[in-house]
Amino acid sequence: MEPIETDTIFRYIAANVQRLRVRRGLTQDELAAAADVSPGLLHRLERAKTNVSVAALVAIANALGVTPAALFRPAEMPETTRGRPRKRPAGP
Template identity: 45%
Template sequence: MSDDTSPDVLAHVGANVRRLRSAAGLSQQGLADAAGVSRRTVINLEAGQANVSLAALDTLAAALDTTFVSLVIAPSATRDKIDELMWRGSDSASHATLLGSAPARAEGQLWRWSLGPGDRYDAEPDPDGWHEMLFVTEGAIVVEFDAERVELGVGGHRTYSSAQQYAYVNETSATATFLRVVLE
């Protein structure tokens, strides 16, 4: 998530972390230790004031024996229609919205991403066994891996293991939009 993440999402995350932590019988320090984050991060998350990375939310979800979506979903939302703004880039046209989620081995997520001209998103590796599928609907992006650069234009797609360093890059002067499916 970023500093421009919707306050509603931060409130959902805070309430969900607090509820799930309590249900698991964990103290704030216990959750912090299990997730490898500071107690202050857990306190701030529960207050709806912390802004953590998407990967940190995955780690917290694992520590709570739940899913990423369970941490970010609004109480009134359904998994097939989440529609939550989760990330903003440095360009006002860059953002990621979690559209929905479906079961996979653990969970599947459908996202709509936009990257403004010259913007990028650097991802942290997911656990082994995770994959992503991308489909470009407008403009063009480059997907950077350690040993490979893949250019995708409108209609271009790519499926890959996300258990590695990768980045989405818009090297053009126009906004790029793409769909992203994450499979756990």
């Protein structure tokens, strides 16, 4: 088995949490409340910008109705974009 980088795992978790949350029609605030974690933690988690405790991952998985293992599965990585989209000037 080939070793896997920690950053890769964080990206899998981020993509899976976001995908499952959106699929269930939940906002970040709603999922955070259901899992009893801070909205800021969930925001950073979905962007793979934080380490998260096992307890928080279990709570988030429970709130999403999946096993914690489901959050670690390789996921299709969403395309990342930087910055805001450019506003096009109104024209004819």
